Amino acid sequence: MDLKKILREVPxxxxxxxxxYDITTILQSPEGLRAAIDQxxxxxxxxxxxxxxxPESRGFIFGVPVAYNMNKGFLPVRKAGKLPxxxxxxxxxxxxxxxxxxxxxxxxxxxxxxxxxxxxxATGGTSKATIELIEELxxxxxxxxxxxxxxxxxxxxxxxxxxxxxxxxx
Numbered sequence: 001m002d003l004k005k006i007l008r009e010v011p012x013x014x015x016x017x018x019x020x021y022d023i024t025t026i027l028q029s030p031e032g033l034r035a036a037i038d039q040x041x042x043x044x045x046x047x048x049x050x051x052x053x054x055p056e057s058r059g060f061i062f063g064v065p066v067a068y069n070m071n072k073g074f075l076p077v078r079k080a081g082k083l084p085x086x087x088x089x090x091x092x093x094x095x096x097x098x099x100x101x102x103x104x105x106x107x108x109x110x111x112x113x114x115x116x117x118x119x120x121x122a123t124g125g126t127s128k129a130t131i132e133l134i135e136e137l138x139x140x141x142x143x144x145x146x147x148x149x150x151x152x153x154x155x156x157x158x159x160x161x162x163x164x165x166x167x168x169x170x
Contacts, residue, residue: 036167044143049114052115052116053115088102116143141162143162148169
């Protein structure tokens with residue numbers, strides 16, 4: 001299924017000049033949702049890994065079903081203050097300030113092989129911070145998979161040295 005045909009593009013959101021890629025049209029379509037999950041999962045078929053990490057919140061949407069289907073654990077990366085146990089945090093730059101993400105300190109065992117799944121690769125800031133968290137906890141990032149990549153923002157450049165795949169290019 002060509003997911004580009006059902007992906008909604010919303011011009012001038014959240015501000016003028018920005019095109020927002022709205023995945024809700026994929027999520028509300030049973031065929032679209034299945035195709036998105038299957039296509040992400042297909043990128044991982046022959047890969048040896050232990051966990052899927054999904055950044056809040058849309059990484060949860062795609063990461064959990066893939067983890068379930070492949071009999072892997074799922075590890076959430078959350079915004080600061082959302083996890084109940086002791087955490088490790090990473091601050092990263094946004095175009096309009098900074099943000100902080102966190103993982104539980106015991107989420108990853110040293111030597112664990114990890115895949116990151118998210119909906120969108122834009123500038124790469126969230127992904128780079130997620131990689132740094134995983135590596136500081138002793139994990140190894142073996143692949144990153146996105147539903148959509150905004151190639152013109154060159155987020156892939158921030159992720160040099162890592163295997164990066166995307167289902168759709170914009």
